[in-house]
Amino acid sequence: MKYEAVIGLEVHAQLKTLSKVFCGCSTEFGSGENTNICPVCTGQPGVLPVLNKKAVEFLVKTGLALSCKINGHSVFARKQYFYPDLPKNYQISQYELPLAEHGYLEIGTGNEKKKIGITRIHLEEDAGKLLHAIGNRDLDYSLVDLNRTGVPLMEIVSEPDLRSPDEVHQYLSKLKSILEYLEVSDCNMEEGKFRCDANISIRPVGQKEFGTKAELKNMNTLKGVKDALEYEIERQIEVVSGGEKIIQETRLWDANKKSTQSMRRKEEAHDYRYFPEPDLVPLNLDKDFIRDIKESLPELPADYTKRFVEAGLSEYTASVSASEKPLAVFISDAISGTGDAKERQDIANWVINELLARLNASGKTIKESSVSAEMIRELVLLIKNGTISGKIAKTVFEEMFNRGKKASVIVKEKGLVQISDESAIEKYCDEAISENPKAVSEYKSGKEKAIGALVGGVMKKTGGKANPQIVNKILRKKLS
Amino acid sequence: MENNILNFTAVQLANKIKAKELSSVEAVKAYLGRIEKTEPKVKAFVTVLEEQALKQAKDVDEKISKGKAVGELAGVPIAIKDNMLITGTPCTCSSKILKNYVSPYDAAVIEKLKKQDLVFIGKTNLDEFAMGSSTENSAFCTTKNPWNLECIPGGSSGGSAASVSSRMAPIALGSDTGGSIRQPASCCGVVGMKPTYGRVSRYGLIAFASSLDQIGPFSRTIEDSAMLLKTISGYDAKDSTSVDVPVPDYNAELKKDLKGLRIGLPREYFIKGLDKEVEQSVKNAIKVLENLGAKTEEITLPYTEYAVAVYYIIAPSEASANLARYDGVKFGFRAHGEDLLEMYEKTRGRGFGAEVKRRIMLGTYSLSSGYYEAYYGKAQKVRTLIRRDFEEAFKKVDVILTPTAPTPAFKIGDKADDPLQMYLSDIFTISCNLAGIPGISVPCGFTSNGLPVGLQVLGKPFKEEDILKTAYHYEKNTEWHKRYPEV
Structure with a gap:
């Protein structure tokens, strides 16, 4: 039974x-x-x-x-x-x-x-x-x-x-x-x-x-x-x-x-x-x-969740974001005045997946965070407009968290601006191809995945700064 | 001089002290001298606060000599029933369980009396936790009636009544839950008053039955009671059941004449079982008041016969909870036990007397699941009906006159083994507490055996001035209050 x-x-x-x-x-x-x-x-x-x-x-x-x-x-x-x-x-x-x-x-x-x-x-x-x-x-x-x-x-x-x-x-x-x-x-x-x-x-x-x-x-x-x-x-x-x-x-x-x-x-x-x-x-x-008392009631989790969903966050993200008031306030600040739903979702993801994890690991609350809502917003913007890659962004975030500095400052300081100039990238691609004949032959014999090793090679050479989409495009062209 | 001091009313004494014709120290010494002589016979006190009283008196005298403002009853000694807390002094409730308890704070009334510069001369005996009508339930001693030392002084405020009657104090405070001020006042031939519920703060009065308890004055004259009432009355934020109603100048009010005053005589209070001499004294008193211009008429309070039954459900129910805190854990008497339960049982078993235990059991039973509705629930409903009786009656009359007690003081031991007979001592006083209205007992004669008889005047809520005025004019036109017991 x-x-x-x-x-x-x-x-x-x-x-x-x-x-x-x-x-x-x-x-x-x-x-x-x-x-x-x-x-x-x-x-x-x-x-x-x-x-x-x-x-x-x-x-x-x-x-x-x-x-x-x-x-x-x-x-x-x-x-x-x-x-x-x-x-x-x-x-x-x-x-x-x-x-x-x-x-x-x-x-x-x-x-x-x-x-x-x-x-x-x-x-x-x-x-x-x-x-x-x-x-x-x-x-x-x-x-x-x-x-x-x-x-x-x-x-x-x-x-x-x-x-x-x-x-x-x-x-x-x-x-x-x-x-x-x-x-x-x-x-x-x-x-x-x-x-x-x-x-x-x-x-x-x-x-x-x-x-x-x-x-x-x-x-x-x-x-x-x-x-x-x-x-x-x-x-x-x-x-x-x-x-x-x-x-x-x-x-x-x-x-x-x-x-x-x-x-x-x-x-x-x-x-x-x-x-x-x-x-x-x-x-x-x-x-x-x-x-x-009724008139002075603050916004409650349900109100925040509703508002987050309306702003384009997934229902899951919205409900996680609203689970604690300081977090909800933080995310609410971070997504205010931003462009589209995807950007807002990205911002929430950065807060929930990266910032919260960091804070938890160091035993801090969001109120004590060295990274402000505005700083997260800027970081996501830099990714969106192609200034830095998602991968570089993680490095940047690390610096932001440890030093409390803005993403744009760190990018400038460390010269982390993404390389999107095709002629510059082409040079690195040629090098990568000549250094890894095994991957080249594998790719040519139909193993799509082998291109990953070549992309990795380019990224290594550029310190991760090369725009991965452009690297991909150039490599495929060269090997076709 | 000393005898003169003892014969002064509190108001007279205060005036002389203020006029520096007499010092507070002299007054206190005169009373301490009287206590030394009389107390061994009467046993009105649990604690005499000799040193503290002399020091307080000295302070008041100093204040007066420096020309500082003092209260209306400044320098006057007052006896306090031993169920009100005075910081740093023992407060026993005449119970073994609080025998060594020292008050950590001042009751609200004590604070007021201190501000008004009165002097605490001692703590008076009572029936344990104010449960009784004779002081025979005191764990320490039975107080004697100053008019006849073989008789009870009434209770539970028997010590306060006897101390004023025997001139060991000019005024005193008592507490009244079902007649505990008025019945002993009647027995001892003094004035005793229970104010409206909520008129005087109960903060610092050791609770017996919270919805019924009220502190009130004892004195030899109405004027003194009026003055003392004014001193202790008024809203107190520390007592949520105290009521924010302005306190009138009672002493000015009571002098207004009685012309047109409507007096109700409840049919249910002039009954079989009422002592013939008591009945005669009360009837004579009614004539006196009629001659002063008051109009009397018979009224009915139909639910009177249920008052004692209702009271003996509600008061013990509240008491059973109020007295739960005496468990040996935090303060007071503790008996050793092998475990927690044994400690509780032995502490309470040995610490409380028979009457207190009887009432705790009654109350515990009345509140138990399955019995609550039939007992406590029903009693509350009938209490409402009793209150309505008075509301109806007071649409027709201004005050109600009754005997205070059905009999004069009885012999010590006569009813000690018969709780039901003892409970009937309060048959005329209990309804007043259930209804929350004010009541006063004023001396109205003596029996052929020389025992005092009391006349009870009941009034509308927060109209203490009505009953004070009635009693004042009665007193002015009679001589009873001028007699003293030869003790």
Whole structure:
């Protein structure tokens, strides 16, 4: 029997407000333990929460970008469970009436496009961190660091619309990219600023009813999510194929063992005893507040992609170009005011294939690039008007990247201008022919490819500067 | 002189201190002397802040002698219920679990009182976490009623009420969740007031039931309560449930006459089970007010009978969450456990008293999945109906008069083993908290056994001046407030 997976995601993204969601403490990551704390976020007796308006703004922004309905009237609730990283032993969150509901996110390209439903987005406070070891030394007690306690989190819950680890990967990448575009979250998974839990079940292809689901936790990287889901799908298929039933439970991904382990079963699940937070009045957003945010929404990946396609980039290039905001801005700058679609595609290719590869290798971001958008544009222009060959261009680019100089300057300095003068090239062709009789005879006996060696010979002699098309033309003429 | 000092009202005392007829240090010393003599019998305090009070008093005197501006109640000693935080001093909530807890910050009301130059003389006893009607639930001691040391002082703010009644403090702050200011005021023969929910910031008041808790004044006269209320009222950005409504000059308002005042007498509050002498005292009080030009009429508050039931769902539900933070991890008492769960269980098992545990369990149960709708959900709906009862009534009348408590103070131990009987002590005060409206208790007589009786006046939201005015004119035309207990 053939099975398909049914997956829904719960993403927790930290909002990058300067202060915490219910007190004035800093949200800075990496400060000394228990330095960004106050009576409110450490849950001292008598304290009360005060809602951070910026956090609400960020969440509404996200909601609008994901086509959600923004609830003008929303309510905070206490989610109760005991844990030492949660000072009040309840988390202020939202239950009924979250800030945003009923949105979607589109994944895939071309005819493969698919809308993934967003059930809800709500605002809540993050918990602290427990330390069970200092360096390599395990402790027989635990330490609590409350710096992270009260950092604003938004929880983005998707519908069970995802069908494969690949779709999940697309969804998460796209979501991250949108949050980065909106500048509401750093989305840094390593720092725990973007976390993901998955609800996953399987069912025979064609069946409508959902199977029993497992909740997967502790997947700390995008790859971890993919690996965990792949493992879990296989595990569930194995269980069902063996005639057994899936148990509803929470399972933890172990990245070292590459497997999921049962953490708790349904009957051990927490009863969170949600109830409306009496210390906060219901949140009523006026229409102007929502409208102002809507009007100030920046261009999003989908907008850039559309614009790039209209500019003549291939759908693939357009979507890669739009995957990160700084890249999109860079490419957008580089292709603006340029001649034709091919030129724009060439520019995007240079950025994506050459510049990005270089930057990645040297651990830099596009914002730190020594090569500007304008410099790429010039380079492509020099190729287009025949000043340099594509091959020389690579050398030029190398220099541009290392020294931050313009292509035209480098070409001039190094005398790299392409030789298109036929009489000059003819001389080199004659030499190449007389030096490589083997290739000549092979070519003459019908081996078309043998001409490559002769072209190579000419290029070597000219330091790569000869116009390859003209070299080809002359050689063929001479050997015909 | 010392006796005179103790007999001055807070307003009189402040005026004399400001006029330099008397220093704040002298006033504080007189009260500390009174505490030394009386406290062993009454046990109103958890902590007496002797040194700190003298230092504060000295600072105020210095300010006055230098001609600097000071607050209206500058230099006056005040007792604070031990569930409000004063930086650097212990705050116990009369619980073992907070026995050694030292406040890291000032409650909003404390900040205001400091700015107005009042002097904190001590922290008063209460039922643990303000849960109770007698102070018998205090983990440390039971406060005695100054009028009869064998009787309870009421609760939960019994320490504050008794301290004012026995003249160990001229004024005090209490907190009222279901009657915890008004019922002890009634038991101890003093004025006690619960303002409108949102009138006074709750920041720094250790939460019992967040949607019901409100801080309010105790005093021997209405004028003092009005002055103290003005000092502590007003919007606070740190408390999202505080309301931005201007604070009137209550002391100017209360002197306006009662002509044309419409008083409602709710049928549901004059019932079987109401002590005969209490009933008579309240009826006499109504006559006094009618003679002053007020018009009375019978009204109905049909959902009254559900108030106690609703309260004992909502208050414990909120409390079960509010008290979850006392777990031994961060502050307060910690019992050793072999693992985390054992530490939690032992800490809370040993740290909390029986009544607190009872309410945590009640609340936990009411909020549990499968029960939520039937209990908490339903209680919230009925709470709305109770609030509407008052909205309807206040279309017809300006204030509502009732007895504060169904009986005078009972004997210590009488109801200690019967929580349900104990819960009924608040039967007349609870609705006011559920509706969020202001209420005051003013002395209106004594039983044949010499125990005080209280008259409760309820008013419209943010119309504290109406109930203060009613109580003020009643007080002016009666002599009850001039009696002191012989303790």
